[in-house]
Amino acid sequence: MAEQRQMHLGLIVMGAGNHVAGWRMPDAEFGSENFALLRRIAESAEKAKLDLLFFADAVNTGLNAHPGMMLRLEPLTLLSALATCTRRIGLAATVSTTYTEPYNLARMLASLDHISQGRAGWNVVTGSSPDAAPNFSREKHPPHAERYAMAAEYLSVMKGLWDSWEDDALRGDKANGTYVDPNKMHVLNHEGPFYKVKGPLNITRPPQGYPVIFQAGASEAGRDLAAATAEVVFTVQQDLEEAVAFRTDLRRRAVLAGRNEDAIKVMPGVCPVIGDTLAEAKARITELAELADPVAAMKVLSDRMGQDLSNFPLDGPVPELPPSDMMQGHAVTLAAVARRSRMTLRELRDFTAASSGHRVICGTAEMIADDLQIWFDSGAADGFIIQSTHYPAPMDVFLSSVVPILVQRGLFRAEYKGTTLRDHLRLERPDHPAAI
Amino acid sequence: MAEQRQMHLGLIVMGAGNHVAGWRMPDAEFGSENFALLRRIAESAEKAKLDLLFFADAVNTGLNAHPGMMLRLEPLTLLSALATCTRRIGLAATVSTTYTEPYNLARMLASLDHISQGRAGWNVVTGSSPDAAPNFSREKHPPHAERYAMAAEYLSVMKGLWDSWEDDALRGDKANGTYVDPNKMHVLNHEGPFYKVKGPLNITRPPQGYPVIFQAGASEAGRDLAAATAEVVFTVQQDLEEAVAFRTDLRRRAVLAGRNEDAIKVMPGVCPVIGDTLAEAKARITELAELADPVAAMKVLSDRMGQDLSNFPLDGPVPELPPSDMMQGHAVTLAAVARRSRMTLRELRDFTAASSGHRVICGTAEMIADDLQIWFDSGAADGFIIQSTHYPAPMDVFLSSVVPILVQRGLFRAEYKGTTLRDHLRLERPDHPAAI
Secondary structure, three states: OOOOOOOEEEEEOOOOOOOOOOOOOOOOEEEOOOHHHHHHHHHHHHHOOOOEEEEEEOOOEEEEEHHHHOOOOOOOHHHHHHOOOOOOOOOEEEEOOOOOOOHHHHHHHHHHHHOOOEEEOOOOOOOOOOOOHHHHHHOOOOOHHHHHHHHHHHHHHHHHOOOEEEEEEEEEEEOOEEEOOOOHOOOOEEEOOOEEEEOOOOOOOOOOOEEEEEEOOOOOHHHHHHHHHEEEEEEOOOOOOHHHHHHHHHHHHHOOOOOOOHOOOEEEEEEEEOOHHHHHHHHHHHHHHHHHOHHHHHEEEEEEEEOOOOOOOOOOOOOOOOOOOOOHHHHHHHHHHHOOOOOOOHHHHHHHHHOOOEEEEEOOOOHHHHHHHHHHHHOOOEEEEOOHHHHHHHHHHHHHHHHHHHHHOOOOOOOOOOOOHHHHHOOOOOOHHHHH | OOOOOOOOOEEOOOOOOOOOOHHOOOOOOOOOHHHHHHHHHHHHHHHOOOOOEEEEOOOOOOOOOOOHHOOOOHHHHHHHHHHHOOOOOOOEEEEEEEEEEHHHHHHHOOOOOOOHHHEEEEEEEEOOOOOOHHHHOOOOOOHHHHHHHHHHHHHHHHHHHHEEEEEOOEEOOOOOEEEOOOOHHHOOOOOOOEEEEEEOOOOOOOOOOOOEEEEEOOOOOHHHHHHOOEEEEEEEOHHHHHHHHHHHHHHHHHOOOOHHHHHHHEEEEEEEEOOOOOOHHHHHHHHHHHOOOOHHHHHHHHHHHOOOOOOOOOOEEOOOOOOOOOOOOHHHHHHHHHHHHOHHHHHHHHHHHOOEEEEEEEEEEEEEHHHHHHHHHHHOOOOEOOOOOOOHHHHHHHHHHHHHHHOOOOOOOOHHHHHHOOHHOOOOOOOOHHHH
């Protein structure tokens, strides 16, 4: 009998709450710099056997934005700290390829993978905010196409650096005095249009070969890069049919790129809002909307759309704007939602405030489990990246009510089987090129 | 009655053992990537109430070098992981200013300081190996003078970024919806010869204000930068009189730079080799010397001297070489030791293999305590950075035999009094400029 296909669940943690007003809820503990809270979140998610924790990131701040996007712990230090408080759950974070040297990042991710014994994941982004460049002695953020060309080269440099040493290079043979086997070392000598990196890396190959590669781009360039290189695609999907089409398209592109279609896992973001009744859940989202700071909410929307919308009439239609150089895929999805539902700008703003544009599902635990199952069974998703409007209560409710239903239906694991993030996601460990 | 002046003790951890052959000892556990071992080391050092752990670093590797310098965990991820396994001990590491963007590094160190609740330290180095540049798309390592000018500007950018938010900027006022107080934010807008960094940093001010600033440079440029900005100077000193002169000079320069002379702590490196008798200790260092790989030992010496010495006759005198652009202070100290003791090149090589040029003290626990006390009482040191030829046994012996003698003599703490690294080192927490 074939084993039942199971879904993957990640938790995207924003310590201030994913809803722009989450932190203001009476039962909210908050703070994207509150390590004690983040640690408890990680422990709870692991207890429920989730595949992974996911931390978004940016290398700039701004006033009047989502609180969790203004101030936060840096993700690689944070994940390393969480690695010692947990034993199994995967640990993934966004790091931009535009503002970090590949040698430094390859080391840090390898180090995290060693410290966590094979649980690191890296969400490759090219950096979407033009506000970052002036923090890095640069005049301008590079344009979209160039950022993607840089990212593709960057990724190949990273893999080359991770392959600096074959898996069994470290010998530690006391009798012979052989610490490493020099024949198992490979000097990269990369010279490309954007990077010149000699290598080798000063750390052995990560336990997972490479950390699991995540991507979130949905533009044409983003899809192509994902099809060629991503193992998990974190995506904004509001419509079941469109989500099925998106996943089908990505799997098709992966095959065209010479990969197995199951080597790429599509995980849309979802924000469940759970009540004992549907009415109670809806009341909760209304309560949150009423607490939202309209300026911060508009900043979240503007960032997502890639252009400032604060000067358009709130009760008019969502303005038709030319495609932005930032966040093309995300902007297209949001614009489609607004068009389909004939939203005013105010409505779209409040909609985006809840979950940065990801799908919000209100209902009882059973209704939410049904919804996730429908998406999963329809081929719209290999799993979901779960948001929590705030912490810890709504997350605890999801973990203790929805997850057990999914387990009971055989849709989610009751226990971890493997130890690495690749094990959880059923992704193959990449062989070292010398072993192929 | 005035409180007795007490010494500070740090442990410089190299998982492969500080002696080039340490890992080969029968009782050695080893591996600079062996997190389980590093964690046990940290826990032992904390149990003995040491001030801090210190990790050296470099952004390149090479074959035939000290094993601990070839392959290692990246220090900021490592320290963040150790932060959750310990509660009091300080956590310091080397990070080069030449190959990391200040915005990224300021974030990570601030993040580490938050996660560890005020225990971060940063050893500011300009990067001493020319082998690093080709890992970072650069043709050449910048020359010594330029590296120091860059480092001085870099450090002021770092402090400016750490001051992006006043200490009480994070309000989290649920009732009013005020997450941060916008009047407590300061935009840096730095524009200097080497860096343009706008800010603000996307993390609140570190618990310590700034992480504790370490430096190790001993050249003229290094001393001036240290006098102006360093709080701990980690130094190579072989001779008591020279060490007194060095510390006196640094304290004088600190006063000239407008600082209190006690705001700078001078901590020479020391490698104790302990036996029940002096003869037993000496036998131990001989055993280690016999296990040393001569090629690796010569590489350590060449790196320290800043030039390749492998082609000179081993039994001839140490060659007189022009001053190098790398490691000027360190090279001068080693050359002086060789001259004073009329060492052959082979002898200097074996000497440097033990401790990278730091002072080795052989003896009983009592003898070692006496030696440290003499240096401390003579004004040669505010404390010491202790090495261990290998792990864990020699370190455990030091912690369980020498430290209790120092405690008994009132020279070292029996319990931590404060919680932060600044508390341990009796360094003032820097006020935010807006509060001065």
